[in-house]
Amino acid sequence: MLTLEAISKVYKVGAFGGRELTAVQEVSFAVGPGEVVSLIGESGSGKSTIGRMVLRLASVTKGRIVFDGTDVSRHTGARLKAYRKKVQGVFQDPFSSYNPIFKADRVLHMIRDSFFPGVSASQWRTKLEESLDAVRLDPGQVLGKYPHQLSGGQLQRLLIARALLLDIELLVADEIISMLDASTRIDVLNLLAELKERGLGILFITHDLSLGHYLSDRSVILRRGEVVEIGPTTEVFANPKHDYTKMLLASVPQLHRKWDMA
Amino acid sequence: MRTELYFAFRNRKVVGGFAVILAFLLLGLIAPLFTDHGPNDYVGPPAAPPSGEYWFGTTTFGQDIFLQFANGLRSTFLVGLLGGGIAAIVGMTIGFVAGYRGGIVDEALNMLTNIVLVLPALAVLIILHTYIGIKSVPAQALFIGLFSWPWVARAVRAQTLSLRSREFVDLARLSGLRPLTIIRREIAPNMSSYLLLTFILLFGGSVLFAATLDFIGLGPTESISLGLMMNNAVQWSALHLGLWWWFVPPGLGITAIVGALYVMNVGLDEVFNPKLREM
Ligand SMILES: Nc1ncnc2c1ncn2[C@@H]1O[C@H](COP(=O)(O)OP(=O)(O)O)[C@@H](O)[C@H]1O
Ligand SMILES: [Mg+2]
Numbered sequence: 030m031l032t033l034e035a036i037s038k039v040y041k042v043g044a045f046g047g048r049e050l051t052a053v054q055e056v057s058f059a060v061g062p063g064e065v066v067s068l069i070g071e072s073g074s075g076k077s078t079i080g081r082m083v084l085r086l087a088s089v090t091k092g093r094i095v096f097d098g099t100d101v102s103r104h105t106g107a108r109l110k111a112y113r114k115k116v117q118g119v120f121q122d123p124f125s126s127y128n129p130i131f132k133a134d135r136v137l138h139m140i141r142d143s144f145f146p147g148v149s150a151s152q153w154r155t156k157l158e159e160s161l162d163a164v165r166l167d168p169g170q171v172l173g174k175y176p177h178q179l180s181g182g183q184l185q186r187l188l189i190a191r192a193l194l195l196d197i198e199l200l201v202a203d204e205i206i207s208m209l210d211a212s213t214r215i216d217v218l219n220l221l222a223e224l225k226e227r228g229l230g231i232l233f234i235t236h237d238l239s240l241g242h243y244l245s246d247r248s249v250i251l252r253r254g255e256v257v258e259i260g261p262t263t264e265v266f267a268n269p270k271h272d273y274t275k276m277l278l279a280s281v282p283q284l285h286r287k288w289d290m291a
Numbered sequence: 292m293r294t295e296l297y298f299a300f301r302n303r304k305v306v307g308g309f310a311v312i313l314a315f316l317l318l319g320l321i322a323p324l325f326t327d328h329g330p331n332d333y334v335g336p337p338a339a340p341p342s343g344e345y346w347f348g349t350t351t352f353g354q355d356i357f358l359q360f361a362n363g364l365r366s367t368f369l370v371g372l373l374g375g376g377i378a379a380i381v382g383m384t385i386g387f388v389a390g391y392r393g394g395i396v397d398e399a400l401n402m403l404t405n406i407v408l409v410l411p412a413l414a415v416l417i418i419l420h421t422y423i424g425i426k427s428v429p430a431q432a433l434f435i436g437l438f439s440w441p442w443v444a445r446a447v448r449a450q451t452l453s454l455r456s457r458e459f460v461d462l463a464r465l466s467g468l469r470p471l472t473i474i475r476r477e478i479a480p481n482m483s484s485y486l487l488l489t490f491i492l493l494f495g496g497s498v499l500f501a502a503t504l505d506f507i508g509l510g511p512t513e514s515i516s517l518g519l520m521m522n523n524a525v526q527w528s529a530l531h532l533g534l535w536w537w538f539v540p541p542g543l544g545i546t547a548i549v550g551a552l553y554v555m556n557v558g559l560d561e562v563f564n565p566k567l568r569e570m
Contacts, residue, residue: 041394086461110467117465126458128477136462143467188462 030230031060031083031116031199036092036102038078038254052078054254055092058247060199065221065231065244067262069277070251076234079251080203083232084118085109096199114144117192121204123184127176133187134172140194160193164220182213189220199230207237218243238277242266250274295484295562304558311551315544319364328355330362330515341536348536351527359515360540366516367498367548370432374497377436378443379490385440386447387474391455400444408441416509426513431504435497443489450485454478484563488556495552502545517541 038053053075060066068076081087083094085104094102101112120126127133141153148156161168164186171183179187185205192200202221206214221231222244233245242248248265250258250273258271269275299305328334333353341348347356389400416425416434425431454460455478463473479486504510505518506525524530524538561567 081461084461084465086464113465113467118461120458120461122458126462128459128481130480136466139463139466139468191462 030062030097031232032095033057033059033079033083034093034095036079036082036094037090038075038082038087039090052254053082056249056251056254056256057092058249058256058259060230060232062198062230063225063228064246065225065233067242067245067248068232068234068251069238069248070236071277072236074236074251075254076236076251077203078254080118080201080232080234083199084116084201085112086118110143114195115197116199116201117195117197118201118203119185119188119192119205121207123181123188123208124176126188127184129176131175133174133176133179133184136188136191137194140191144195156194160190163193163224164190166190180213181209182217185209185217186220189224193224197229199232200224201232201234203234204236206240207235214240238266250277298562299559302558302562304554305562306558308551308553308555308558311547312555315364315548316368319361319368322361323358323365326355326358328358330354330359334358338532338534347540348534350523350537351529351532351534356520356536356540359520360517360544362515363517363520363541364544366428366511366514367501367545369428370435370501370516371494371498371548373429373432374435374439374501375490375493375495377433378439378493378497379486381436382440382443382489382493383447383479383486386444387451387478389444390448390451391470391474391478393452393455397448400448404441404444407438410438412438416504420509425509425511427511428514428516431501431511432497435500435504439493439496439500443493446489447482447486450482451478454481484559488559488563491552491556491559495549495556498545498552499549517544 033056035055035057036053037051037055040050040052042048042050056075056079058066068079070076078087082089082102085094085101089102092102093100096112096116101109104112127136137157141148145153145156158168161171166183166186171179171187176184189200200221206217209217218240221233225231225244242262245262247260248258248262249256250265250271252273258265258269258274265274266278269278323330331354334355335345335349335353337349337353338351339345339349339353345355345357347360349355350359385400385404389397389404415438419425419434425434451474460473460477463477468476501510501516502518502521505516506522508522510516510519510522518541520541521538524534524541529535529537
């Protein structure tokens, strides 16, 4: 479904773009339907940059992003919009994901105005209820509220509901639970597992290894913009080949215990 | 928004400043309607002090100073509205685009901003005045507007830069919104109070700038303004001849309008910024 073919990202930094910073270097991996791929690495290793390239929020310096057989890395205009019907994202900070001066459900209306201008009010209401139901949000509790009146977990669910309005095939989830409290985290993870069951591909970005293994089929270990290890999550975690992965695993001692018990 | 309106109506600075501006505006709009004479017509006895017939007295040539004042107010508001409006539109457009687009567009617009910032406005105006002539108030306002936007562009650019890195802008892009729509519907509303304050400052700045230009003889030649009244008064030695009624009204008018705008601005700042609200 999604295949990254040696994508690189070079940022121009400094005055007049004088210096170059290679944030991502020739990264290749794939995400299939119903597959969860964890992208794991320290802070600053380029995870978000990859996610943003997949979402086409950041330009791709080199390489190709192939989605369902077509290279989407240079799409613009109508073709880019069509791509975004299939691929959506949720980000780390739920509070900065909402414009603070507007009601939270504005993110849903925006989808309607932009992608479904012709849909009737009653059809839209049905659609809305379906997707809110899928993320187990009570419409009465979240619609018509301002972002500060909702919890981080509700806000993230609402963003997932927003993406589901579009019948997406791939969701880029960039550290979406790292700012939530522990009990809400599990709920959101379970929700992602349900979506996976429904055939959704998920690119699960995290710096926290103990979250990476929970629902992912395959793991990509990223270090300074380069992939150091890639494989089925169980193998990568049980039998890390690269020193960096071993070091990452060693720095999360309680994880081993959890893993052994499982 | 509604709470802000409520606090604005309760803020004495806002209400007081607004009342002064409104009074002058109504005076300028209504008073000239009650006469068939133009502001520069010779209607009365020369150099008459204020009286029941000529409320603000007359000039050396017998022109009605009250009539000149009322018409001058029109010019003042026109120059404030147009000059401030043009500066606001240019400055905000450049600031929004530079801040949102970034990169090479930003650098080019930054360079333009810096060039206009260091251009000596007065020297350019003297040249323009000599070769083209600035005849009307709108022409003067256009000139003032085109020279007063750089600080607005800078401030708006800085705020846009910080807002555009917020994730709600990314989500708007993912929702298929185009850059100008995002600026208009996601970024600008977050700065609406700031943009209003900016416009009020630009309005006051244009009024002062215009008065200065008129006073030193670089104003529009085919109308009357408060600055031009002062220019005339000085030129015809009103000070030496003791014709105080010639130069006091326009001077007080400008001071009162600019002062009221400033007070209103301080008040609005308190309204928008709850930390500054008076207890
Ligand atoms: N817009 C940008 N301009 C310049 N450098 C950037 C930009 N975004 C990210 N970077 C740099 O790219 C590197 C990778 O960042 P990021 O992808 O956010 O890492 P992660 O999500 O893994 O923490 C970092 O060194 C960061 O400073
Ligand atoms: Mg990140």
